Amino acid sequence: MPKDRIKKKSRQHGAAASQGIQFKTDLGQHILKNPLVVNGLIEKAGLRSTDTLLEIGPGTGNMTVKLLEKVKKVIACEVDPRLVAELKKRVQGMPYASKLQVIIGDVLKADLPYFDVCVANLPYQISSPFIFKLLLHRPFFRCAVLMFQREFAQRLVAQPGDKLYCRLSINTQLLARVDHLMKVGKNNFRPPPKVESSVVRIEPKNPSPPINFQEWDGLVRIAFVRKNKTLSACFGSKSVLELIEKNYRIHCSFNEVMLEENFDMKTKIQEILNENDFSKKRARSMDIDDFLKLLQVFNSNGVHFA
Incomplete structure (x- = not known):
């Protein structure tokens, strides 16, 4: 193995070790590490300084610290207390620390708070139930920028006649406008997941269609x-x-x-x-x-x- 690759690999292991965290892939813990992708997600959200932002799965806070600079408040929902401790430690002493509110628990079981925008690198196993929890949430939010397994994202935007067109496609498109924004390769995460990812933007239809x-x-x-x-x-x-x-x-x-x-x-x-x-x-x-x-x-x- 070339020396530069050995050094790069050792730096990555060193970063993980310094945080002292063993990520739980069974909980979908794949931390987005590429700052260019993080910045892209934030840019696509079209944030305003007056926004309250909901972040699902903040992990160790790579995105959270940048979000805190741009909005009025960040509400971060995280199921793993170890990552919550890491996140709080990371923002402690920062000028924007007071803007952060952390909710510890399963987002599917919690009542969602009021928010203007949602940004999330979701555990892929909760993708479908979270989409509908989000779209049926009231009051209406402005938009959500969400990371999904690529095939799931393709199902969200599939049209009649497409191979991946399904109940998920038509239900989501009934309630919202959905756009595919960008592809994200597995090497942008630590540890890398087994699948490729994509980012979608969802804007709920307001008012929603007048049906049950x-x-x-x-x-x-x-x-x-x-x-x-x-x-x-x-x-x-x-x-x-x-x-x-x-x-x-x-x-x-x-x-x-x-x-x-x-x-x-x-x-x-x-x-x-x-x-x-x-x-x-x-x-x-x-x-x-x-x-x-x-x-x-x-x-x-x-x-x-x-």
């Missing part, structure tokens, strides 16, 4: 379980029909609608799909407007998904 999101998600979930099959096939399975019929009978009971003696849920669903030209459509190629129309058609016929 639980009901929307119930419909989309059924359609995307087998996104390559026709809607006629998706809504013809026994388990789906049992769920829809249960909801339909509750709807009829509340609205004092009498069911015919020979009522058949499967026949009703297929009639709705056929009459509105949805029978042969497939989720993989349907956009938000298609699903909004389908939900309206079902609801107007008393069929609900939540």
Whole structure:
């Protein structure tokens, strides 16, 4: 091995040793070490001096110390008490130290505080639940700049017809504008993860679409379980029909609608799909407007998904 590579490797080990921290990769602890990438993330967030910023997974504070210079307040949420101690030690005595508030705990279990902007190098295993916790958070925030596993980021921005287009894609795009900002190689982290990463910017739609999101998600979930099959096939399975019929009978009971003696849920669903030209459509190629129309058609016929 060349001498310069040996020196470089020993410096990296020395830096980790000086911090005295063994990173827990099972918790997704991959610390972003490249200052150029850190600066890029901060720049893309479009921060203002009056902002309250939420940072998820601050680690040892490589990004936090730079954020503190630019905003009114940083609320850092970290699950590992060892990293919290390291972060507090790092900012102690800095002129901006009073701007930092630390929340110790699992961000998925905590109530999110008020914030204007969110910046996060997320543990990849919490990516999906965190996205929806964020998008359903009120009051509205201005934007979020988030680091994800690259394939997850590609799913967020996938369009109808794309191979990675899925329930995550359409649910996220219903509630927000999503843009892919940049790719980040695994060597920008310590320790390097096994996958490549990407950064996305999310801006929630304000106001959000005037629909019941639980009901929307119930419909989309059924359609995307087998996104390559026709809607006629998706809504013809026994388990789906049992769920829809249960909801339909509750709807009829509340609205004092009498069911015919020979009522058949499967026949009703297929009639709705056929009459509105949805029978042969497939989720993989349907956009938000298609699903909004389908939900309206079902609801107007008393069929609900939540």
